[in-house]
Amino acid sequence: MPTLAGSVIDVTTTDRGRSMMAGPGMMSGSMRLTADRATVVHGKLTFLVTNAGTIPHEMLVVPLAGTQSAGTRPVGRDGRVDEAGSLGEAAATCAEGEGDGILPSATGWVTLDLQPGRYELFCNLPGHYWAGMYTELTVT
Ligand SMILES: [Cu+2]
Structure with missing residues (x-):
């Protein structure tokens, strides 16, 4: 693991293979993307993404416009949402930045300089956004 710049935000991705929290009434196919905080001070931020799924x-990382809420982006026929406006992504196994996805039990990371505002963090592999892989982060 390299030295990570700025504040480090721990992000965890899960899917049903490890979703022991799922109880009766919860969707068995749900996937989650969670951050270790909902608010962070602006500046250089490193998102350290650990894939705890299977x-x-x-x-x-994509800005939220106006009063837009996380989880409300329209999902296209390909099971993905529009990535326009993306500021960066962690999608490489044991490396920074773009890639073919973070493999199970591995980490990926990306360092961004974020201005104050509201952002949505999400996974855009086909079907994953629809399945619940998004969360909101407020930068103050
Ligand atoms: Cu995913």
Whole structure:
């Protein structure tokens, strides 16, 4: 693991293979992308993404416009959402930046200089956003 710049935000991705928290009434097929905080001070931020699931995942950082909420982006026929406006992504196994996905039990990371605002972190592999892989981060 290299020296990570700025504040480090721990992000975890899971899918049903490791979703022991799922109880009766919860969707058995759900996937999650969670951060260790909902708010962070602006500046240089490193997103350290750990894939605790059983299939590859990724994490993109895209601003939320106006009053837009996380999880409301329209999902296309290909099972993905529009990535326009993406500021960066962690999608490589044991490396920074773009790639073919972070393999199970591996980490990927990306360092970004974020201005104050609201951002959505999500996985855009086909079907994963729909399955619940998104969360909101506020930068103050
Ligand atoms: Cu995913």
